[in-house]
Amino acid sequence: MTRKSSRKHKIIKRCKKGDQKAQFELYQNYVDSIYNIAMRFFNNKMDAEDIVQETFIQAFKQIGTLKDENAFGGWLKRITTNKSISELRKRKIIFDNIDETAYNTDYDDNINESIDPKLVNDAIKELPVPFRTIVNLHVFGGKKHKEISEILNITESTSKARYRKAKSLLANKLKHLLIDPQEGKFIIEPNKSSID
Amino acid sequence: MKLDNYFNIYHKKMDADVPDTQKMWEHIAQEVGSKKRTIHLTYMRIAVSILILAGIGLAIAYQLPALIEKRSVLAACSKPAFAKELAYKKTLEQKRKEIIPHLPNQEVQIISFLKKEYQYYEKEYAESIKQLQKNNCNNFSINIIYKTYERRIAILDDMKHESEKFKNYASNNP
Numbered sequence: 354m355t356r357k358s359s360r361k362h363k364i365i366k367r368c369k370k371g372d373q374k375a376q377f378e379l380y381q382n383y384v385d386s387i388y389n390i391a392m393r394f395f396n397n398k399m400d401a402e403d404i405v406q407e408t409f410i411q412a413f414k415q416i417g418t419l420k421d422e423n424a425f426g427g428w429l430k431r432i433t434t435n436k437s438i439s440e441l442r443k444r445k446i447i448f449d450n451i452d453e454t455a456y457n458t459d460y461d462d463n464i465n466e467s468i469d470p471k472l473v474n475d476a477i478k479e480l481p482v483p484f485r486t487i488v489n490l491h492v493f494g495g496k497k498h499k500e501i502s503e504i505l506n507i508t509e510s511t512s513k514a515r516y517r518k519a520k521s522l523l524a525n526k527l528k529h530l531l532i533d534p535q536e537g538k539f540i541i542e543p544n545k546s547s548i549d
Numbered sequence: 550m551k552l553d554n555y556f557n558i559y560h561k562k563m564d565a566d567v568p569d570t571q572k573m574w575e576h577i578a579q580e581v582g583s584k585k586r587t588i589h590l591t592y593m594r595i596a597v598s599i600l601i602l603a604g605i606g607l608a609i610a611y612q613l614p615a616l617i618e619k620r621s622v623l624a625a626c627s628k629p630a631f632a633k634e635l636a637y638k639k640t641l642e643q644k645r646k647e648i649i650p651h652l653p654n655q656e657v658q659i660i661s662f663l664k665k666e667y668q669y670y671e672k673e674y675a676e677s678i679k680q681l682q683k684n685n686c687n688n689f690s691i692n693i694i695y696k697t698y699e700r701r702i703a704i705l706d707d708m709k710h711e712s713e714k715f716k717n718y719a720s721n722n723p
Contacts (some may be wrong), residue, residue: 373578380574389564398568405556408578413581424644466550473555474563495562 366421368413376413379518383426384409393489396478404440408433421459434494438486438504444483448505462520464527476526484519491516512543634700637666641707656715663708670700 361382367375378415384405391404412429420430438448464473477488488502490496491512498512636664644659672699 373582377574377578380577381570384570385564385567388567388570392565402568402573406573406580409573410580413577449647462552463589464550464552464555466555468555470562472557474565492560511592524552533669543556 365416367423368416369419380409381423385408386426387429390430390433390489390494391437393477393493394441394486397456400440404436406432407436411436430494431482434490434504441482441486446487448483448507451464462517462524464524468527472489473523473527476523479526480522481520484515484522487512487515488519488523578614584629647709656711659711660708663704663711665700667708670704673697674701 363548364375365380367378387408388401389402391408392398394402408429413433417427432500442448477485480488486505487501490501491498496504498509498516501507502509502511507515641659642661644662645679674694677690677697681687681694684690
């Protein structure tokens with residue numbers, strides 16, 4: 354066991370005993386990554402903050418059930434993902450049975466490698482929610498399509514197909530990137546706009 | 550470049566800046582802290598329940614000797630109503646049937662038997678008086694006192710009857 358993981362184990366053990374200082378230390382270590390996961394699902398600060406708070410509250414309340422301290426990070430991210438998906442479902446966002454013909458495009462997932470990552474990030478936010486969710490889960494959540502299919506209640510082949518379509522839509526958006534000279538923000542061409 | 554490759558290289562740079570984390574923490578700490586309060590409340594409830602049960606247990610334990618005493622007195626005094634009284638009558642009848650030539654011995658035996666019975670009820674009577682002194686207006690003790698008193702009177706009657714019988718026999722058979 355490395356020194357870092359040993360220290361993490363100690364912090365988690367103290368958290369299990371209700372030590373609030375240890376809880377705060379753990380929170381500081383993970384809040385950035387959890388916030389980003391939530392932000393990718395919701396695209397707005399308020400919803401993301403709510404999810405972050407709910408995630409940590411649930412984690413600290415149930416930390417006693419965690420047997421393997423090494424699995425804490427993955428466990429925390431799973432809580433975040435599940436809460437996000439659950440919240441999206443409450444808002445009637447559907448992940449299965451969507452009309453994919455509305456997003457037909459010639460497949461091409463090549464982009465200019467010099468594009469600013471922040472712009473790519475913003476383009477991902479503009480994707481329709483079902484596609485954006487798969488990109489978030491696969492690219493940023495590190496989940497395989499089999500896991501994604503179980504989370505979203507779709508088939509594995511649907512998950513793969515939608516991911517391909519998402520990449521195509523993204524590449525298409527980024528090719529047609531126009532910068533508003535006054536505001537310095539990019540705008541999407543009308544016939545390439547996404548529907549949320 | 551393929552998007553998948555782009556993601557592999559740049560995905561960490563796509564992270565958003567995290568806003569005020571302190572404010573989020575304050576809310577988290579408050580909610581998690583309330584869980585502690587709930588746990589404390591639960592422990593307090595358990596402690597109070599244990600105290601109440603202990604109190605009830607002590608009260609029962611304090612009353613138990615008195616209850617046992619009552620039951621034993623009742624058990625003892627219920628004997629005359631059934632087994633003891635029955636046994637008394639049987640013994641008296643048996644002794645009365647014995648052959649007259651042994652009369653002086655018989656008289657001694659019968660009177661001696663009656664005295665023993667009398668002394669038994671006298672003892673029970675004394676116990677009941679003590680109980681009555683401990684617990685004022687105790688109907689239970691009063692009942693026992695009454696019964697033991699009744700038995701004593703009955704035994705005295707028997708003693709008187711036997712004594713007269715022997716006197717009559719002695720005067721008729723000098």
